Every structure is written in structure tokens, then in C-alpha cells.
Amino acid sequence: MTHAYRSTRHALRTGTALAGAAALAALLLATPVSAAESHGAAMAREAAAHLAAGKEDDPTVVKAPEPNARRVYVYDAKHFAAISQQFIIDGDSARVIGMADGGFMANPVVASDGSFFALANTVFSRIARGQRTDYVEVLDPRTTDPIADIALPDAPRFLVGTYPWMTALTPNNKTMLFYQFSPNPAVGVVDIAGKKFDRLITVPDCYHIFPANDQSFFMHCRDGSLAKVTMGADGKDEVKKTEIFHKESDHLINHPAYSPKNGRLVWPTYTGKLFQIDLSSGDAKFLPTVEALTDEERKDGWAPGGWQQVAYHRATDRIYLLVDQRAPSRHKAPSRFALVIDAKTGKRIKKIELGHEIDSLGVSQDATPQLYALSTGARTLFIFDPETGMETGKVDQLGAGPQVITTADM
Amino acid sequence: MRSILFAAVLAALPLAAAHAGEAVEVVTGATASAADVKIAKMKFQTPEVKIKVGETVTWTNTEPLPHNVHFKAGGPVEKDVEGPMLRANQTYSLKFNAPGTYNYICTPHPFMTGKVIVE
Ligand SMILES: [Cu+2]
Numbered sequence: 471m472t473h474a475y476r477s478t479r480h481a482l483r484t485g486t487a488l489a490g491a492a493a494l495a496a497l498l499l500a501t502p503v504s505a506a507e508s509h510g511a512a513m514a515r516e517a518a519a520h521l522a523a524g525k526e527d528d529p530t531v532v533k534a535p536e537p538n539a540r541r542v543y544v545y546d547a548k549h550f551a552a553i554s555q556q557f558i559i560d561g562d563s564a565r566v567i568g569m570a571d572g573g574f575m576a577n578p579v580v581a582s583d584g585s586f587f588a589l590a591n592t593v594f595s596r597i598a599r600g601q602r603t604d605y606v607e608v609l610d611p612r613t614t615d616p617i618a619d620i621a622l623p624d625a626p627r628f629l630v631g632t633y634p635w636m637t638a639l640t641p642n643n644k645t646m647l648f649y650q651f652s653p654n655p656a657v658g659v660v661d662i663a664g665k666k667f668d669r670l671i672t673v674p675d676c677y678h679i680f681p682a683n684d685q686s687f688f689m690h691c692r693d694g695s696l697a698k699v700t701m702g703a704d705g706k707d708e709v710k711k712t713e714i715f716h717k718e719s720d721h722l723i724n725h726p727a728y729s730p731k732n733g734r735l736v737w738p739t740y741t742g743k744l745f746q747i748d749l750s751s752g753d754a755k756f757l758p759t760v761e762a763l764t765d766e767e768r769k770d771g772w773a774p775g776g777w778q779q780v781a782y783h784r785a786t787d788r789i790y791l792l793v794d795q796r797a798p799s800r801h802k803a804p805s806r807f808a809l810v811i812d813a814k815t816g817k818r819i820k821k822i823e824l825g826h827e828i829d830s831l832g833v834s835q836d837a838t839p840q841l842y843a844l845s846t847g848a849r850t851l852f853i854f855d856p857e858t859g860m861e862t863g864k865v866d867q868l869g870a871g872p873q874v875i876t877t878a879d880m
Numbered sequence: 881m882r883s884i885l886f887a888a889v890l891a892a893l894p895l896a897a898a899h900a901g902e903a904v905e906v907v908t909g910a911t912a913s914a915a916d917v918k919i920a921k922m923k924f925q926t927p928e929v930k931i932k933v934g935e936t937v938t939w940t941n942t943e944p945l946p947h948n949v950h951f952k953a954g955g956p957v958e959k960d961v962e963g964p965m966l967r968a969n970q971t972y973s974l975k976f977n978a979p980g981t982y983n984y985i986c987t988p989h990p991f992m993t994g995k996v997i998v999e
Pocket of ligand 1: 946948987
């Protein structure tokens, strides 16, 4: 598999290498596009000047710029296709600056310092059948070259519509944790630094993985509690459950927002009740719940909906939530509005009309963040200034069914 | 499709004979069970049953949500024994030919667990 993969990559590189020198210079700079001149027009002008000056083309393999807080990863599972794609986007210039191939229903993660990104992957020897191989691929964020290829024994990955917190990095970026559903709930430990699979930790009937620190992570259990799993030296792992923090009728969505840097877990229900849990101490502290929507709004059919329905900005302590008027059981349909909520008081700061059918929200973690709104149907990432609520840019043609936004809290 | 095919095969073949000699064999037709396990509310209602070697356990799903019993390879079972999905009021019987503890799950609901202790 590795060889086949490498040759594909080689072919892609050859394609990239056809880019001319002038185009290359423009790509490398990834400068913001002025309103007056599109990126394409700027490249054409530069290439023409290059040619007029009598300079030769010098094709080479380009590198993406150094990662920054506005680097956005958009994962396209392609509606359950056997091969998927990760688009690497510069939020400032609203341009694609790289791509990486993934297998079936990959789980993307990005190192918190931007130093690498990785995909927990599944491939088969005959495209979608034959021998199954699960592996973790760690990639360089500038070249997209593989840094590590770590095999996962006995095909342990949970194949499911991409939930970001089914795979997570510890805060030191040295360990990847991934979820196994069948034949029993377990969490796989991958030593990213040592480039090897470590072990499977058997866990109770719990889901998702939220690392509180480098040694422990939390999960959400069927009975409505959290489980704290402490990874001990030489495989002596401990599991301890918290109190039950929500009723059976509170349906918590599959895409909570989690900020590993301050341990904040923001977990909406189908009706827009927001559970917040502070994991920063290494123990779960349940904060007061907040209603994102008023009784009146709920009566009028307002409810959260989409894929990644919630985003959390750590520095400003703000929650962004996708909402719209919808029929019951339409919780996966896109939304046209984003609520901006003060996480501390629960007060609504703003309601942004997005102007598009949006499935997923993300936010950059710099001081004046960009709000990312991804439309799976339009295959477009729309970029907003959440302060003004204005759309400031967009990136289209993002594969077949892009669903997942990942940013690094650098 | 696969489970329909499996069910068809079950009906057509005297599987009990085919599996004779193995730790677990599928029993078809009317049978006397030493233990009956009802499946309801996402649970095996008797999660632990004790029987003697050569006795049979029968599972009955009592709800519309399909369930099965699935013994993973390991312990007394050499190869995976993955029972067909049972719809409401369907049953499945297994005869246990060797002593030991047989742990099982429901394939799509791995949090549903049970065990058969054969003495
Ligand atoms: Cu079941």
C-alpha cells in the first residue's frame, strides 16, 4: 500500500511541478487578494512580466507557507467514498495552499503548534474491498510529505461519519487517541513521537475522546456521565465515572466543541441547551447550563442543526452555534444563522445571517478571529468577520461533500 | 442482504449436524432449552446464565429493534459465531458442548453484553 501511495503522490508532485516560476512566487507568498485584482489576474500579470523580461520558467515543487492561526483544514469524506481529501486553506488569502489524500472515513487532527497534521486512515487492497489496513499518517504541513506511517493492528478504527473528537491528540502532540466501537468500546493509543501503535485501552460504554492533559482524557457515557481515563505507566490505566450530568431526554449532538488549551467542553443538545464542562483541572467541573434559544424561538421551530454545529473561541470565551427554523428530526440539515453567545453569561451577543446553507462552523483562535462556515451542498468555505457579521471571503470547489473544519489553537 | 442470505442458509441446512464437535452449535427447530434469555430495552435481560455441558440456550428478541448474539473468537470459541439479527419474537438457539465461560455481545450494540457459563 505504501508504495502505491507514494507513486500517487509522486504523480501529483509532477503535476504541481508544472506550475511556472511566476505562479510559484505568487503561490508561496499567498498574499491577500485585493478587491481590484483576483489571484488569477495577479498571477497572469506576473507571468507576463516574467516572460517580457526574458526570464525562463524554473518549475519546482512548491511549499505551503508556515502554518499560522488562520490555517484551516477542511476534510471531505466525499459522502462515504473509499478515498477522501483534506484541503489546506489559508484563511487570510482565502486560498487552497495544499491538499492531502485520505482513505475511507479518515479522522483528521492538527497539532496545536501547527507542526504537523495527521489522518487516521483506512484503505483496502482492492479500493473498497480486500485486505483492510488501518494506519495513522502524520504529514508535514508545508510539503504534505509523510513524516510517519503507523500501522494499527486488527483494523480497530470506528468507521463513522467524521466526528472530530473520535480521534484526538494529547496537548503535547505526542500521542494520538482513537476510538474503537466494535467488538467492544476501547481507545487506541498511538505514540506519534515514537511512531508506533502502543495499546488499546478497554473503556466502559462511552464515546468521544477529550484529552484534559497528556495523561488523561474524558469520554461521554451512555448513562449520561463522563468517564475519566487516566493512562498509567506500563499500561496500568484507570477509569472513573463522574456524576450523571444530563437527563436521558437531553440528546447531546455528535459534534461538541472542545478547547484542549482551557479544557472547555461545549456540548449542545437538539434543542439548543448548552452544557459546559471545565476539564482544565483534570477533573470535570460542570458549569451552569445555558439556553441558546428562547422559549418563544423554540416554539417557532428554532433549533440547532448541521454537522459541526458549534464552535468555541477560547480567548473571548464565545460560543458560535448554527441555528435555523426546522421540523423535528431535521437536526442534520444545514442552517442559515449563527448565534454568537457569551459562554460565561449565556447572553446572546449577535445573530449572524450567513446567507448560505451552512453545515459546519469553525473559528480561528487568534485575538480577532475569523468565523468559518462550510457548506457541504455548495462545497464552499465561507469566511466571516464575526464582529461585523460580514462575509469576507470564500473558497469553492472543495471536493464532493466537505464536512469538517479543523484549526490549530497556536 | 447478507443477513437475509444467512437466514436462508440456516433454514436450508441442518447446521446442527454440520457443526457437531464444535464448542457451540446452532440448534434449529423445536428444542428444549436449559435457559431462555429475553432481549428487551437494549439489554439481555438475563445477562448471565449457567448451564451444563450439552445443554441449549435460547434467545428471544421481544422488541422491534433487531438484536443478535455474537461470540468473538477466543476462549472456548475458536471462530467468531455471529448469530443472525433477530426481529421481534424471533428466536435463536445454541447448544454448548464444552465447559467454559462464553462472553457475547450484540453486533450493532456492543454495549449489550452477556455470558453463558457452561459447567
Ligand atoms: Cu442489539
